[in-house]
Amino acid sequence: MKKLLLAASAAALLAGSWLAPAHAEYLKEHRGGTIRLLARSAAGTLDPHINYTDQGWQMYQPIYDGLVAFRKAEGVEGFSVVPDLAEALPTVSNDGKTFTFKLRKGIKFSNGQDLGVKDVVASFQRIFKVSGPTSGTFYAGIVGADKCLADTKSCTLEGGVVADEAAGTITLNLTKPDAEILYKLALPHAVILPADTPAEDMGSKPIPSTGPYMISAFDPNKGMTVSRNPNFKQWSEEAQPDGYPDVVQYDFGLSEEAAVTAIQNGEADWMFDALPSDRLGELGSKSMDQLHISPLSAWWYAPLNTRMAPFDNEKARQAVAYAVDRNTLVKLFGGKVLASPVCQVLPPDFPGHEDYCPFTKNPGAKWSAPDVDKAKQLVEESGTKGQKVTIIVEDTAISRSIGVYLQSVLTNIGYVADVKPISSNLQFTYIQNTNNKVQMSVTQWYKDYPAASDFLNILFSCASYREGSDASINISGFCDKDIDAQMQKALDLGVTDQKAADKLWAAIDKQVTDKAPAVGLFTPKRLDFVSKRIGNFKFNPQFNWIITQSWVQ
């Protein structure tokens, strides 16, 4: 079926313009109108090469395109990569180190310029020239990236990204094979912008785009207007389908409470921020049909500092993992609808996930109940009983309540525990810096792309630990040479055999979980509250609600 669709869309491309019948009919019937979105505040810079927020990434989907894209579809389908500005997925050669893309012809930017191979080369250079947040990680494997990282201004990526103007092809050379490169290329950090885009953070200035929409106005204090790109002609329904609303008006500034009321009154269609928990009961009873619950590939966890007492002791760490009642945490987060208990690293339905829970009564696949006796016994054995532990949490209602709960758990199993909430904006960098001597904290990790390494390798590899730096994402300071070697092996294996690699990742997940460098708390879910007039709500697992695939009339 999928293949058929692919072939059909390729044929359609030749024919000029074509839409799947359903989509085409719907488009005629529902096209038009303005969809109004609300958020407490803007998502930071508009520059897609720099913005690294869920809010920004979601909004970029109908605006910008990369060579490839995540399929704009619901469910697991949405995790697959499809060709976008490239005609097809790249041909791979040179033992998985060379990728050749053929660029589609006839695509124009919203400012009327034609898209060409030079734009692709310039965009890849720009990732480094603007010091994009992931330039040193996701894209560091491109040939010449090391030079670009050392001196951003003179970045050429010579030998790394090579364009053939005549053939309309771009060749991407990597220093070593990377199984995840297509995922990385499908992220907004690698979208293609006009070659003459200044090599600096464009901040509040919109950059011309290739998708069905363009940003036509932006004020971080007021809002963003996204309107139709007059030069857009649909080239691939699965990569970049035409949208329903004529305008997306994204307004910033209303509080969460006010936003809920505005949606109830039909004055707005959706809000980005999490629903205030005191309104959930009301919404659940009165507007159930306007609520959409979707799974997230995310992890709420409590990193334990493996380089400081008492959690430099493995038994002490396992004791905490045994003692935490995940059901209580789920309740604190808003109940079973909004979260589910977890004790391993990889979230459910994620590549490499195999249900595993050693830290529960009756260890097995699923968590059932806390085992406080076992925890107390482990604390005794570890000889850490009576030590002081401070938990650093974010200063939000939910994090504080989780912190206070964890404090009671630690006290119960024999520690002298204390909770310190600090500003949500500081906490995440504060807990990473080893100079702050954080023993335990509560934080979250959301996937960048659907690969096990995005959790395990990033959060628990030796390379992610950087002493004295605010950017040391291995918050636990966990470094196990053996596990590190296995992760490297799984990364390499993924190039040739993703299935086998995922098996290996599942084993690594178990090993890391057993060592308990962090305590898994729960897997959160996304709750979207939309207005009555929103039709065709679709949730993409990679970038959340596909805004412009919903209609308002």
Next chain:
Amino acid sequence: MIYAILRRFGQMLFVMFGISVIVFLIFFATPGADPAARIAGRNASPEVLAAVRHSFGFDQPLYVQYTRMMEKIFVTGDLTSFVNRGWKVVPAVMDSIPVTLSLVFGAAVLWVVVSIIIGIVAAATRDSWLDKLLMALGLLGISMPVYWLGEVMNLITQSRYHDSWAFSWVPPLGYKNFSDDPRGWFLTLVIPWITLAILYIGIYGRVLRAAIIESMQEDYIRTARAKGLSETRILFRHALRTSLIAFVTLFGLDFGALVGGSALLTEVVFGLHGIGKLTYDALQNLDLPMIMATVMYASMFVVIANAVVDFVYILLDPRLRAS
């Protein structure tokens, strides 16, 4: 006169310098406040972190950073936010002034008129049930925190009774430009005006009543009575006028502070993107350039408002004119 103005100006510069240094130092003394990692993004590599640190000048000594920031605010005016990068903070503050002025000015008219009426009525009917009722209501107004009152107002006008005849006219939260839609501007601001004014009506009504009662015992009132002036004339021409001095002092300070951003909670609750909301968001995001710009703006306003109050004193009180 020129000397007085220059002295005021000197004071203003001194105050602003002091405040800016304090804000700057507090920011950098806060543990974990280093903005480089937050700007660079999660899991940034050391090279990227270093590049960001360098491009924002965080690798320079603090006094250099301070001087550069002041230069960018006051001389070149191109200081940009750390959070919404590329967003120039000085124009952002300028854009927000009309919103805050609309809110505070309307509320001020409301609270001055109503509190003068309440103060006079209460003083004139001293110790009667009406006086007691008005003072009790005033106390109630003072006791209600504005963020709570605002949320309750929203709950009533936007949610629970939004569809009833009484509140169906209330437009959605947010600000409308006066030049685009004068009627919408007025309607969206009515509820915020009332919410903000209630606190001040309570304070000012009580202050004015006390001042009138106090001045009614002054010698010049006895003289006026001895001259055979009517009680109404004594109350309005003599007692009220001198009583307004305390009122004006308070008003100057409150108005200055509100225009300077103290209407923060009202603006946040009603989704009005004025100075207060800018300050609130900047504090939430720990966005130093924006915090600095709004604080500078606020301190400037408080100093200016104080100067204006001093001049109004002279107009009100003949005794000050002579000296």
